[in-house]
Amino acid sequence: MTNSIREIGNAACILAIGTNTTEAHPVIALEIKKAVRQGGKLIVANTREIELVQNADIWLRHRPGTDVALLTGMVKVIVDEGLADTAFIEERCENFDDFKESLKAFDLDSVSHITGVPAEKIAEAARTYATNSPASILYAMGITQHSHGTDNVMAIANLAMLTGNIGKPSTGVNPLRGQNNVQGACDLGALPNVYPGYQSVADAAIKEKFEKAWGATLSDKPGLTVTEMFDGAHKGTIKAMYIVGENPPLSEPDANHAIEALTKLDFLVVQDIFMSETAELADVVLPAASFAEKDGTFTNTERRVQRVRQAFEPVGDAKPDWWITCQIARKMGINGFDFESSAEIMTEIASLTPSYGGISYERLEEGGLQWPCPTPEHPGTPILHAQQFSRGKGHFVPLEYKPSVELPDDEYPLLLTTGRSLFHWHSGTMTRRVGGLNDLLGEGWVDISPMDAEKLGIAHGDHVKVSSRRGSVPARANVTEVSDEGVVYMNMHFAESSANVLTNPALDPVAKIPEFKVCAVRVEKNSN
């Protein structure tokens, strides 16, 4: 997030696009509702009639995968009606003229045709966003998990820059991160192209810094992404994997492909707190301590580094993840893994990661700190880009609308989109072991509109089979108007109704994120 959670409640306008906030980030949803109570306008852009729609002033029910068209359509209205923040554009941004030129393709009629949203509604949303300042944009995986996810994010950035809604309180471009420490895992360099603090592996000076600090020879070539690793395992170029706390058979697109890849490996080490679907395939399973059994830090979606504290000893012989990795490294004779505590690791992190430079366990006792926090005196940074953008000037990127890779056709006539339920989390390894949560939602359902259900002769609660070109899974039909005609929806949490058996592994060319939010499926009544 460019801004902080506590600022959302004071926004005069919120555009929530590609986020089912009440289900996936319930506590942030409270801030949205607070803003609405205080008179703020809420625009919800979502194909599903999610709970936030009840609080919304404007609901844009655009077809999944048409976000670039919708957002750029709004941009064009703002430019055409003279509602842009010209002073901000002049002072802080560049490439506006080229960008303006590119808007010709986004006249309201075409945009309305592509998105399925009436032209007047798009214009109204554009005016509402442009004229109610400060305005904040919130988005989640509904924006990013597309073959054109990067374009979607740029479309959001264009809209925010155009109206000067960047770098001020209660504005911003605010991705809501899905996992407790996905921000931290990225920050600390669990990525194939950057060291901790997003320092590029290709930069010679950076490489030298880390080689010196770590006493090792490092590579300046970006490594493989998760999805590419699985392709490598399939082809036989990757022979061994060390997987820490991940469950790819449920979280990867085209899950069958992921399972096949893992079984082809010569050697698989899995470190986890439970016997996950992945661990069952392993040659060695290493028992890890849960969050309550170890010290450390998580970094939340607003870049706030916060303490995790050990409450009691790990169960049985389980050990903290960092300890296990250090032991493997030491047994392999690698230097630099003699850490005695997580606090010691944080000291090394701070010494090599400029944005974490001022973070220490002593300071975190006083409460979380938002990076960039470069020095021990720095108070942290609640709002990014306040004076200037990281790259200097904000660059307007001309975009074109690209349809999703796999759209419904005669054979697979429905569009499947996926998401999270309030009651479960990710691949369900934790929440599906909680009796009460299973009691509230214990099996995979597929949401289908009454119109489609009628056509297919499906009644609420029927056992159905959902199939795509990659596989099929059983589920129960939830006939509901929450789903638009032609669109069905599934949660990702249930191994036995795994939505990711169906999803399309097509990747965004830049971010390498799979297109989870759009694929074509068929739903049939299950004869069994």
Added chain:
Amino acid sequence: MGEITLTIDGQEIIGDEGMTVLDVAKRAGIYIPTLCYHPDLAPYGACRLCIVEIEKMRGLPTSCTTPANNGMVVQTKTPQLQEFRRGVLELMLSEHPHPCLTCWRRERCGPFDICLRNVDVTQRCVLCPKNKICELQDVVDYIGIADVDLPYTSRELPVDRENPFFERDYNLCILCGRCVRMCQEVRGIGAIAFTSRGSESLPGTAFGRPLRDSDCKYCGACVDVCPTGALIERRRKWEGVAEDKVATTCPYCGVGCQLELELKGGRIMEVIPLQDNDVNRGQACVKGRFGITEFVHHPDRLTTPLIKKNGGLEEATWDEALELVASKLSGLKKDEVAVISSAKCTNEDNYVVQKFARTAFGHNSVDHCARL
């Protein structure tokens, strides 16, 4: 915001414009008894316990709803105020079992003593899950009630155990309305409201239907604000008072709610969202509030390293497992090994994993499921 000066119980106290008399007193550490007041909720003025005397004002205004003005002279604990408060409390206690407050053995009764049976079985203090951690008890202690003149009338309601996480025993409800207001004002849900009228009035769902059929999201915020034992987490009910507490960060989504793990016997007893922070400010969701204890202490947890032998995974020692991993990984070409880290693990875990991948194998094939 301008500063204002008040005199409360003879002390000069500085407050900010826009504060209530109660806010100013609380900030200065002056206790005024309250039950319906909650810092996250709009002033309500229902319980009448926070009444004060203010010079040049008529009657006994409730301090939670009275804006503080410059030069106000306030008294918080005069005999008249305590007498009124006692009257209010007695009415409350006429519908709330109260031997926990008035039993003559209260002071001397220890945890292993046998109740001397001068109290009806159904009203004994040991039956209340909030005994000794109850706000109503605190208020009664402050005001002082030796005996309640009004007879206790039980509502004779069954305890609602229909939802998986908490119990609703409206025999213990004092109608402060905090649960109702929390659900409406902060959570924006309104699954519960006051139902019926007069002496029948109680918080409940529309048409008295089960919570399951209401809009309830099981966030537990109503449980957290209940001053008595009317709403209580089921597990807590059987485990009494915590021995220790640890503040930590929720392991579920990316919001990073600050939580307090209440501990007893090396186990998590209850998880309470923390108030004093800029992230969740006293709120959580069903997963953080009720969905942690069971997975942490689940019998399925992996407790020992396992090595595949004869087609199955068999228990091994750490030394065996680590030796095997180290020798296998060392035996392969470096670019044949890939490492996947985790968005669920800590920053320190991730740092060590990526450092390991980069230094041990000399390449950058380390990733995690950020995209998934």
